[in-house]
Amino acid sequence: QVQLVESGGGLVQAGGSLRLSCAASGRTFSSYAMGWFRQAPGKEREFVGGISWNGGSIFYADSVKGRFTISRDNAKNTVYLQMNSLKPEDTAVYYCAASRGYSGRYYPHPNAFGSWGQGTQVTVSS
Numbered sequence: 001q002v003q004l005v006e007s008g009g010g011l012v013q014a015g016g017s018l019r020l021s022c023a024a025s026g027r028t029f030s031s032y033a034m035g036w037f038r039q040a041p042g043k044e045r046e047f048v049g050g051i052s053w054n055g056g057s058i059f060y061a062d063s064v065k066g067r068f069t070i071s072r073d074n075a076k077n078t079v080y081l082q083m084n085s086l087k088p089e090d091t092a093v094y095y096c097a098a099s100r101g102y103s104g105r106y107y108p109h110p111n112a113f114g115s116w117g118q119g120t121q122v123t124v125s126s
Helices: none
Strands: 004-007 010-013 018-024 033-039 046-051 058-059 070-073 078-083 092-099 120-125
Touching: 004 092, 018 033, 018 092, 018 120, 033 070, 033 078, 046 070, 046 078, 058 070, 078 092
Parallel strands: 010 120
Antiparallel strands: 004 018, 018 078, 033 046, 033 092, 046 058, 070 078, 092 120
């Protein structure tokens, strides 16, 4: 398994931007597809977006499409989530996750991802 550590969360006003990073340990990062999920208080964990192992396929949830961008740098063992035009409803703990089999072409179940980070809090004030 790969170990994941998220960073970059914080407090931002509505309309602002944040960039989350997820650093992975190990030499096999490039063999994993990566996903970003979020969980707000009292709600289930939801998929935000995912990227295939080589970055060739990226899929976003409708709620963030056009505002969020996922990218990865396999040389740095890092995946990013650029979040623009943030809304109060984007407030949540954001998690990155790794999957051996996800293609980056559909909305996946969280069970498709076997390794998870500890999460980073994003709070968007109105």
